[in-house]
Amino acid sequence: MECKFKKQGCGGCQMSDTAYSDQLALKQKNTEKLLRRFGKVRPIIGMQDPMHYRCKVISSFGTAKDGSLMCGLYAGYSHKVLPIADCLLEDRRCAEVVQAVRQAAARCRYTAFDEDRGTGLLRHVLVRRGFSTGQIMVVLVTVAAFLPSSRQFVNELRRLCPDITTIVQNINSRKTSVVLGDTNKVLHGQGYIDDRLCGCSFMISPASFYQVNPAQTEVLYRCAIDMAELTGKETVLDAYCGTGTIGIAAAKRGAAAVAGVESNGDAVHDAIRNAKRNRVENIRFYKADAGRFLQQLTEEDEAPDVVFMDPPRTGSDEKFLSALCTMGPKRIVYISCNPETQARDLLYLAKNGYHINVIQPVDMFPFTEHVECITLLTKTRE
Incomplete structure (x- = not known):
């Protein structure tokens, strides 16, 4: 891709002079460097057409x-x-x-x-x-x-x-x-x-968090939900749920019940409206800090079977991770926009009773250095 604005100082895409196949190879190498100690890293999923993807x-x-x-x-x-x-x-x-x-x-x-x-x-x-x-x-x-x-x-x-x-x-x-x-x-x-x-309808307001690359978001979320192996019997927690996209899709794909937790009140309001417009009745949303919410669930001796977690670039804090390990869900699907902080969190989870089964990078932002990565973790011991 030849960008005529790069010489003018635009820093929007750091890899505009690199062939797309080489970008994918570099992102694969960087992800493997960070995460291969946890297991085999699957080949990165790229885009067929990596141009004009930002909606x-x-x-x-x-x-x-x-x-x-x-x-x-x-x-x-x-x-x-x-x-x-x-x-x-x-x-x-x-x-x-x-x-x-x-x-x-x-x-x-x-x-x-x-x-x-x-x-x-x-x-x-x-x-x-x-x-x-x-x-x-x-x-x-x-x-x-x-x-x-x-x-x-x-x-x-x-x-x-x-x-x-x-x-x-x-x-x-x-x-x-x-x-x-x-x-x-x-x-x-x-x-x-x-x-x-993912077969669901979502309302997007000015401040709504909604991925800028919807084509790859569909790929990302379908991979994550497939990893959860929902059969219709599982209870699910969607942590850092935003406007409820993953949780609502999981509720329609086979979860028995879903709880979404998000600290942003506007996002929770949008999530509730999105659930109603999709006629999804087996999901509830809560405005709360994710770590405190998990601590409360452990105190009440409640534990979901599956946890989806999609934290910000800084990753999760120890309060959340500690409560998650105490809770002990059978499967954790960790979606990350920063493999560096994901590696730190995976190390904590691996030391506290979880095995990393799948590591799947996805290229959400071609021509930039960013990469998303989904990992599936399963509980190894009581």
């Missing part, structure tokens, strides 16, 4: 030298906006919608927020497209709550892109590098879009 695009606004409004990606290790309009990783339709947002905003005479001077209005635009539904959500992030000529902006954007499903204004007045603020105003549509994953 979530975030673009930041800036001011060009001629004073016009521009948007694009930040240069590496800076807040300098590069006017990138055709990134080779971004979904083509999402990228087109971003440029339409810029045009509509320019016609409304909106200006880019300057964090040094504290002037201007627009910070970012986030565009999401449902991989299977094609529905499109636009989230315009502003520093102030008042959006002048908002009706004109919506009409102009819909004229340029009639297929847009919903338009949301997000207000972020904080001095922060975090993209979204806490307040949303729906300018058009319902404020969310729908997508389908």
